[in-house]
Amino acid sequence: NAGVMQNPRHLVRRRGQEARLRCSPMKGHSHVYWYRQLPEEGLKFMVYLQKENIIDESGMPKERFSAEFPKEGPSILRIQQVVRGDSAAYFCASSRGTHYEQYFGPGTRLTVT
Amino acid sequence: SQQGEEDPQALSIQEGENATMNCSYKTSINNLQWYRQNSGRGLVHLILIRSNEREKHSGRLRVTLDTSKKSSSLLITASRAADTASYFCATDGGGSNYKLTFGKGTLLTVNP
Numbered sequence: 001n002a003g004v005m006q007n008p009r010h011l012v013r014r015r016g017q018e019a020r021l022r023c024s025p026m027k028g029h030s031h032v033y034w035y036r037q038l039p040e041e042g043l044k045f046m047v048y049l050q051k052e053n054i055i056d057e058s059g060m061p062k063e064r065f066s067a068e069f070p071k072e073g074p075s076i077l078r079i080q081q082v083v084r085g086d087s088a089a090y091f092c093a094s095s096r097g098t099h100y101e102q103y104f105g106p107g108t109r110l111t112v113t
Numbered sequence: 114s115q116q117g118e119e120d121p122q123a124l125s126i127q128e129g130e131n132a133t134m135n136c137s138y139k140t141s142i143n144n145l146q147w148y149r150q151n152s153g154r155g156l157v158h159l160i161l162i163r164s165n166e167r168e169k170h171s172g173r174l175r176v177t178l179d180t181s182k183k184s185s186s187l188l189i190t191a192s193r194a195a196d197t198a199s200y201f202c203a204t205d206g207g208g209s210n211y212k213l214t215f216g217k218g219t220l221l222t223v224n225p
Contacts, residue, residue, distance in 0.1 A: 033212065042201060042215035043156075056212065091155065098211040099143045102203075106155035 002027065004094050004105035005074075012111045019079040019086070021108045025094030032075045033102060034067060037089040046090075049075060082112045118216045119202060125222040132189045134200050134219040137182075141207030145178060147187050149198045150218070156201070159187070164207075194225045 005024040013019050025032050030051050035043040045059040049069035057067065064082075069075040079086055089109050093102040120135045136145070144163045148156040162169045162178045162185065169176045175188040189196055199220050203213035 031211075035213075035215075040217075042217045043203075043213070045212040045214070048211060059212070093213075098209070099205065101146065101158055101161045102213060103158050104148070104156040109153075 004092055004103055006092050006105035006108050008108060009106060010109050010111070012113060013082050014113055015083055016081050019082050019110055019112075021077040021079075021090050021092075021110070023075040023077070023092030023094075023105060025075070025092075026103055029094035029096050029103075031095045031098065032069050033093045033095075034075075034077050035091045035093065035104075037091060037107075039088070043091060046077075079110075082110070084112050086110060087112045119200065119219045121219060122217070123220045123222070125224065126192060128192060128194055128223055128225050130192055130223075132192050132196070132221055132223070134187045134221070136185045136187070136202035136216065138185075138202075138204045138214075139183065140204075142180070142204045143207055143210070144205060145185050146203045146213065147174075147176060147185075148201045148203060148215075150201065151198045159200075189221075192221075192223045194223050197221060197223045 007022050032049045034046040037043045047060050047067045048056040052071050064080045066078045089107045091104050091107045093104045095102045118137050142164050144161050146161045147159040150156050160171050160176050162176050173190045178185045199218040201215050201218040203215045
């Protein structure tokens with residue numbers, strides 16, 4: 001049973017470009033969460049999605065960030081017009097329900113130059 | 114308010130010794146989860162303990178939960194060099210909440 005998959009593992013973008021991060025949840029999981037980890041800090045919740053629905057995006061910056069989890073395919077976290085402050089590790093987690101274990105992927109390390 | 118504050122921030126022990134890490138939180142919870150993160154890597158789920166449980170074991174891991182004190186501890190017995198990592202606790206905020214709140218973690222170093 002494959003774990004949570006994320007790609008790419010490392011992403012370098014210049015300021016102003018778009019970053020697109022992908023997450024495939026564990027088999028049988030329909031709940032996806034995105035978290036961001038800034039250097040020397042713990043993880044911070046960004047958004048919670050179920051298939052085709054954004055349930056809670058209270059942790060997402062109001063501008064430039066968006067997320068989706070389509071009926072088919074992976075969940076996508078999109079960051080438009082990236083800035084240096086967006087440099088961080090972005091982790092995706094999945095679970096089979098809201099009060100079950102959240103299993104994390106290996107993360108995507110975004111570097112904005 | 115900050116949930117999931119781990120203590121100590123750093124812990125250095127010799128191989129074979131036991132390591133104890135503590136976590137305090139501020140609000141009610143449905144469950145508390147412990148994770149391990151090796152430097153520059155993803156989080157590995159270790160154990161979930163529900164609010165109505167007081168103790169849980171998994172291999173060399175023992176987790177306790179005291180909801181009256183809003184605290185949890187993670188004990189790793191007979192530590193190995195491969196246990197060197199950062200350890201985080203995460204809480205869900207209780208009720209219908211689901212988003213995990215993490216502390217800054219405890220950096221455990223196990224010296225061979």
